[in-house]
Amino acid sequence: MNQWMYAYLAIGLLLLAAPAGALVPDTITIETDSGWVTAGGSDTATLTVQVSNSVSGNTSFRGVAVDFAANNTYGSISPAHVVTDVSGKATAVFTPGTTSGTAAITATAVHGDLGEPLTGSVDQQVDHAAPYLVKNIWYSPEVTVGQTTTIAVRVVDRYGNPVDSRREASLSTTPESIRFTVGSPAGFVVGASCEDKVSVPVDAEGNATAVLRVDTAAGENLVWIQPPAPVKSEYISILSVADGVPFRIAQAVDPASASVRANGEEMVSFIYTLYDEHDNPVAGQGLRVDALVRRGDRPEELQSALLHSNSQGQVMITYGPEDSVGVATITATAKENASVSVSQEVSFTSTEPVNMLLSASPQSMPSRDVKADSLAQLRAKVMDIKGNPVAGEEVTFEIVSNTSTPYNQTRDQALETTSATTDDNGYAVVGFYPGAFTTDRKAPGWDATATGTATVRATWGDVTRDIVLTWKNYPYLSVETEVSPETVAVNETVDVTIRLRGDGWALQPDPIDVVLVIDRSGSMSKTDVSPTRMAAAKAAASTFIGKMDPARDRVGLVSFSSTTTVNNALGDSFAAVNASLNSLQANGATQLRRGIYEAILMQKSNLDRPGVIKAVVVMSDGDWNYDGSPVGHGMGYPENSSSAYTFSGSNLEPNNYRYYDGLGGSLQRNSGSNYWRCYDGEFTNQNMSRFASDNGVKLYTITFAYSPGPTVNQTMRILATSTGGFYEHATSSGELTNIYERIAGELKTEAGVDTRMDISFDNVEVNSAPVPGNQVFDYVYAQPDSTRIYSYFSHNGSNITDPYARDDRQSWAGASPCLHFNIGTVHLHQVWETTFRLNVTKPGNINVFGSGSTISFNGGEETLPLPDTFITAVEGLMNLGMTSRTISVELDQPPLPAGQDAFSDSVPLSWNITYNGTCDIDEALAYSGDGGLSWTVFLMKTIPHDEMGGNTWKKDSTSLDASNLLPGDYLIRVVASALDTPEAMDTISTPVRIGDTSGAFIRIG
Structure with a gap:
């Protein structure tokens, strides 16, 4: 490969x-x-x-x-x-x-x-790019003095981006900052090193926020805002305004004496200035002003108003003018700080005196032979033209005529003094002593119904007034009258009060003869009642004696144990009775029957006194065991019989009794026996309840401390109830004392009189001339105040009848207006009172009751005239009281030009001002293109008060030049102010459109 x-x-x-x-x-x-x-x-x-x-x-x-x-x-x-x-x-x-x-x-x-x-x-x-301009400044244009506020500033670049701190925060570098500098001397930026300037970095949103504490003095706080270069600096103005809680009030009064005449013209003016804690006048703060008014006999009145301070921190009020004399206490209190308050008393004094009225209280009185301290007060009232009382005027008094014929007057009537000076209520007062009649029935001219009269004349300057006074020596009621107010404006109402008192010299309790029967048997030494039964009984009986009147009443004392002792006969030496009472010692048996017998016998043996009330008060702490049954139940044994019955002295014996000679009952002797017995004594005066009744004696029975059985309870009850008294059982010393006090109260029966009052308004005196009452008054039915009737006891305040109102409009109807009252019986210490309301329709000095007005009593045999009672009615009586000034403004919505939806050249404006003050009016008109956040004033003017022409309403107008305004929607407002009122403001309800807002505009100046 x-x-x-x-x-x-x-x-x-x-x-x-x-x-x-x-x-x-x-x-x-x-x-x-x-x-x-x-x-x-x-x-x-x-x-x-x-x-x-x-x-x-x-x-x-x-x-x-x-x-x-x-x-x-x-x-x-x-x-x-x-x-x-x-x-x-x-x-x-x-x-x-x-x-x-x-x-x-x-x-x-x-x-x-x-x-x-x-x-x-x-x-x-x-x-963001480089800072370019200040986009926004957020701040409050007005801040309360001394308070803090925030100022937030946003700077943007040329593209509108906020200049923020995001990049600097990520890189830990310093962001852009904005410097705030305060120009006012007392304002400062919180956190500033020099208290006048500070640099604040922008935050992630691009805002720089500073906290400003504004000046403690009201005014402008200038803040210089320096953004990063190259953005130019800006100024803003923040007003420190005095609108905080008031700290004190300064009061100015004109006149400084705060006293003027009640002539319907003069007034007192007040200027209150409210200050905050920094001593700035504070605007818009509430001030409650109360006026407590006292005008003579009128009820106190309270006037109140909540006012608000104007832009200078002031509240202005006036008090008056007034036609009535009086005093008003003006109190001003800050609404938000009740501890800030100030008071001033304002007085309205009378003008020159022009008239005098004369009255007497009472006008009819008892003569001095029946009431030694009988005295009437003559009252001469000196007034100015508005009916106001005038002080410091001398009035002389003299008796110009008198008569007591054909009666024997032994002591002449007399004046306490012959002159007096009017007091603050305008009254010169002297005492009048009535005459005294002979009390010797055998003396010539003695009469049980003697009457005397005297005419007394009061003289002030060249004004004289006469009044007739009457004195009598026979029963009467006292009558008082009063009117409120005494001075009224025509077509105002007056409340008339008539008060009858059961305190005449003849309305006294009936005299009382009372015999106390006290148990002093051995059981009274027991200590089951502290300290002993005997001591408690003595204390209770002594309390009872203290309820009696030695000038009218008599007290006797009987005590019993195995024997009965008459310690004190009926008499008015209460000290002697108390001494005997305190000397009693506890021992022996309980001879109750004999004690009751001796007490009734004492009452029987005393001559009757006219109208006297006779009573026996019996107190026992145990069963009777000597002399037997008090009601004579069973068999009676004469004391001197050869074989007289011997009572046990220790056990209750309900079926036998000691027979007393002279009280009735048949004595019989059985065949073959040598002693006498009574079998029917219970149905005679051997029965102590019958013996008491036949002699007009009330029995009051009390058992004390122990537990009585059925026989004793029944017997004691029969003794009491059959004679008009009552039976009570007391378990403690307190209960015993209460029972004695109750008995004392029941014994004080009170004489009364059948009373009727008829008030006629046929002829009412106006300036001493008779005028039909229906031309002077109208009756006013105002439940529950008219016609208001009630009755009570003056000595303890308990009601006899609860207050109620009746409607007397029907009685008033017709040509002869009248009011009728069937009062009935008036007792001692009873007060019967009625108040009715009348509308006064005629000016003048008015004697309220017509000449036919009378009070009759004693079945119509006696009469009593109603005393002269005056009011003064004045045409157009002015009592204005406290007043403050108000201002209001109403801005009309500007009408659009025909066929247009916006204003182009000018905006027509009109407004109404309503003002009831006395100062010039300042007006200011402003517009806002940002929905009311900021305002631009375009007109300021002053309307002199004279231009109001005496009116309280004015129409004003102007126009807003809109040719230089940017297109947009605008609000318009008007502010009206005066020195004596808070400012008033009104804003149009719908913004007005100015210019064409559909496209962009460039304004070339």
């Missing part, structure tokens, strides 16, 4: 020895010789593909077809189709486009022996 033959044979053997798979490519890889290329640049990257077999490592795959593919956004590959050389490689060139980013390049190999094509890929990074 020749040399070539051996060579072919060797190759054949090798081929026969290699596995079949090692001859087929199964792997493809692709690489770039440059990880980064530049967008739009001349640099390229060579892409190399290697086809190989992963098992044998064979790469000798010549002629394999390879296709390249890439997103042509980032660049192109040439050639796109190649064939591998003898080493299994193929190359192509990637040329970048103008877009930066990551180009994903794939290479696909196709070989005849392959079932599926082989694919490989590589990422080709395309970097």
Whole structure:
């Protein structure tokens, strides 16, 4: 064989020895010789593909077809189709486009022996080109003073690619940065080394973000932004605005005294300035202003308003003018910080005095012989023209006439003093003492119904007023009247209250004669009640004595054990009774029957006092075991019988009793016996309940501390209930005291009078002239306030009747309006009260009750006139209170020119302003072409307040020059402001289109 033959044979053997798979490519890889290329640049990257077999490592795959593919956004590959050389490689060139980013390049190999094509890929990074311009600046144009905000800047290359840090991050080199420098002295960039400048590298998205802390003073913060060269620097302005939480309030008041006259013209003005913690005036903050108003006798009023500070941090209000004197406390509190508050008291004082009214309370009173401290108050009220009280005016008083004929008056009526000065309520007050009548029934001129009168004159300047006062020595009710308010505007309402009191001198409790019967048997020394039963009984009885009145009541004391002692006869020396009570000692048996008998006998032996209430209060702590049954049950044994019965002294004996002479009951002697017995005593006065009833005595029975059996319970109950009293059992000292107090209350029966009140409005005095009431008042039904009626006890506040309202419109109807009240019986300490509401329809000084208005009582035998009760009604009474100013603006939607869908030369604008203040109005109009992110002011003007012509509404107009504006959609707004209001703003609801926006435009300046 020749040399070539051996060579072919060797190759054949090798081929026969290699596995079949090692001859087929199964792997493809692709690489770039440059990880980064530049967008739009001349640099390229060579892409190399290697086809190989992963098992044998064979790469000798010549002629394999390879296709390249890439997103042509980032660049192109040439050639796109190649064939591998003898080493299994193929190359192509990637040329970048103008877009930066990551180009994903794939290479696909196709070989005849392959079932599926082989694919490989590589990422080709395309970097941005050189910085070209600032594309975006994101920032908040307004930031609360002292707060931080972010500023983000994006720089792009000439192709619009962000200048980012991707290449530098992969190569661990320094990316481009943007320097931020703050021009304002107090603002600074957070993290800056010098607190005024910092260089911030761009991030992977191409943004450089700095944090700015704005100035603590309101105003402009200039920030100089220096991008990488050759991009030129830019300035932005961020306003630090004072709109934070208020930290303090400054208050200015005009006049500084905060006191003006109530003349319907003068007012007090307030300017509140809200400051933040940096002492900047804060705009747009809520301020709650409350006015607590007190005008004489009117109920307190609370006015409130929530206002907002204007651009200068101010809130302005006025209080007044007013026609009524009074005081208002004005309190201003920051809505967002309740600790920030300030108060000021405002006073409205009266004008010059012009009139005087005279009244008396009471106008009818008891004479001094029956009520030594009887006194009336004469009240002269000096007023200005609006009915306001005037202080500091001197009024003199004199009695100009009097009569007590034909009665015997032993003490003259008199004035406490002859002059007085009006107080803050306009009243000059002096006391009037009525006369006194003889109490000697035998004296000439004595009369049980004596009456005296006097006319008292009050003089102020050249104004005089007279009033007639009456005093009597017979029963009466006291009557009080009041009106609220005393000064009203015509066609306002007044509440009239009439109050009857059961406190006249004749309405006193009936006198009480009471005998206390106290058990002092041995069992009273027991300590099951602390400290002893005896001590508890003494304390309870002493409490009862304290409820009595020694000027009217009498108390006696009887005690019993094995014997009965009359310790104190009925008398008014309560100290003596208490001394005897405290000296009692516990010992012996229980002679209950005898104790009750002696007490009733004491009541019987005393001469009756007119209207006296007689009572016996019995207290025992055990079963009777001496003298037997108190009700005379069973057999009675006379004490002096030759064979008298001996009581056990220790055991209850319910079926026998000691017979007392003189109380009735038949004594019989059985045949062959020598002693007498009574078999029917229970049905006579031997029964203590009958003995008490026949002598007008109430029995109150109490068992104490032990457990009484059925016989004792039944007997004690019969004794009490059959005489008008009650029986109670007490287990403790507290219960015992409560029972004694209850008995004391029941004994205080109270005398009353049958009362009726008729109020006539036939003739109502207006400026001293009679006028039909239906020309002065209208009745107002306003449930539950009119007609409101109720009654209660003044000494303990408990209701007799709950308040209720009735409708008196029917009674008021007709030519003679009137109100009728059937009051019934009025007791001591009882107060009956009605309040009704009237609408005042006529101006003047009005005496509310007509001349025919009376209160009758004692079955109509006695009458009492209603006292003079005045109100002052004024035409056009003004009480304006607290007011604030408001401004609003409404911008009309501009109408498009006929047949057009956009404005070309100008945009016509009109708006309405509504304003109720007193300052000039500032207007500002602006447009925005970016949807409201930024605004350009194109008109500022001021409307002097005089131009409003006294109106609160004005129409204004202008036009926006659109000839120099880029085509697009624009918003337009108007802002109106005044010093005494927060600003008002309105924006058109739909953007207006300016110019043709369908194509591209180049503006040549």
